[in-house]
Amino acid sequence: MLEALHSLVCEVERDRSLERPEQLRERIRAMDRLEDVLLHEPQAESPAAGAVFNTLRRRARERLGVLADVQQRLCEGIRHAIMQGAGAHALRGWLHHDDLREPWGYDHLDALIGDVLSLDEPDSVAALEAEMVFYQPTPVRHVLDLIHRARLGRDDVLVDLGSGMGHVPLLVSICTDAKACGIEREEAYVASARRAAETLRIERATFLAQDAREADISRGTVFYLYTPFTGDMLRHMLDRLHDEARRRSIRVATLGPCTPAVASEPWLRAASEPDAGRVTLFRSVA
Numbered sequence: 599m600l601e602a603l604h605s606l607v608c609e610v611e612r613d614r615s616l617e618r619p620e621q622l623r624e625r626i627r628a629m630d631r632l633e634d635v636l637l638h639e640p641q642a643e644s645p646a647a648g649a650v651f652n653t654l655r656r657r658a659r660e661r662l663g664v665l666a667d668v669q670q671r672l673c674e675g676i677r678h679a680i681m682q683g684a685g686a687h688a689l690r691g692w693l694h695h696d697d698l699r700e701p702w703g704y705d706h707l708d709a710l711i712g713d714v715l716s717l718d719e720p721d722s723v724a725a726l727e728a729e730m731v732f733y734q735p736t737p738v739r740h741v742l743d744l745i746h747r748a749r750l751g752r753d754d755v756l757v758d759l760g761s762g763m764g765h766v767p768l769l770v771s772i773c774t775d776a777k778a779c780g781i782e783r784e785e786a787y788v789a790s791a792r793r794a795a796e797t798l799r800i801e802r803a804t805f806l807a808q809d810a811r812e813a814d815i816s817r818g819t820v821f822y823l824y825t826p827f828t829g830d831m832l833r834h835m836l837d838r839l840h841d842e843a844r845r846r847s848i849r850v851a852t853l854g855p856c857t858p859a860v861a862s863e864p865w866l867r868a869a870s871e872p873d874a875g876r877v878t879l880f881r882s883v884a
């Protein structure tokens with residue numbers, strides 16, 4: 599334990615490249631490792647070992663502070679650019695979505711976007727009804743994949759059905775010319791999303807605090823479902839989307855376990871082999 603802490607502290611102190619903004623992945627990983635060791639209070643076997651632990655923990659905290667400052671300056675720069683309407687340009691160099699082999703779990707891109715959007719996690723939320731899925735954000739690399747493959751344009755309105763704290767509509771509005779709307783039943787999440795949109799002056803992202811099954815979806819051109827609900831609730835929503843598709847062509851994008859159910863809808867054609875582990879895009883057929 600002592601040796602592991604010692605070698606980690608020496609390694610991250612020695613590696614000055616972690617202070618270079620572009621070393622995002624490596625810096626976030628180092629910060630995670632430091633936070634992890636600082637979480638656990640060590641059981642020292644003797645007063646002398648306790649003193650060594652304390653010194654190493656102080657050094658770990660100091661190094662974490664330096665790296666957190668680098669991260670904060672980076673995020674402040676990106677936030678400022680977003681407020682000036684230049685967010686897509688500011689984020690372009692950071693947001694690579696090259697590796698989708700690991701479908702679940704969060705990485706350095708989630709850490710970056712989490713800091714940039716600074717969404718406040720509510721203290722408490724209402725209980726979910728049966729068939730509603732609890733809040734879990736889409737990993738940022740999948741949002742980027744969606745943005746890249748859907749080629750959203752000025753005339754598109756992406757609707758995130760069950761949008762949680764809203765980072766999909768927020769990112770879509772920052773990175774594309776499309777409008778985006780989040781529909782979420784939990785008011786505290788919607789309040790968080792609206793605060794972020796207002797602070798960052800992201801005017802093309804709007805949020806409705808409503809049950810998605812009852813909301814006005816007539817403006818949407820692309821409907822995104824990161825499995826917000828299952829069973830009859832999903833069935834009901836798919837029927838509503840089908841009604842929309844009878845009037846105009848729409849697209850549906852899915853991620854997660856709702857994908858096979860959506861893929862079996864005869865009025866939708868998938869653009870690629872449906873895969874629950876990555877975004878699948880569907881287009882309605884007449």
Ligand SMILES: C[S@@+](CC[C@H](N)C(=O)[O-])C[C@H]1O[C@@H](n2cnc3c(N)ncnc32)[C@H](O)[C@@H]1O
Pocket residue numbers: 729730731732733734735736758759760761762763764765766781782783784787808809810811824825826827831
């Ligand atoms: C898996 S999370 C997806 C969050 C977000 N779409 C994303 O990808 O980051 C599912 C969300 O759907 C919301 N939800 C569940 N049932 C809903 C309903 N009937 N109407 C609106 N939101 C709902 C939940 O509160 C939760 O925030």
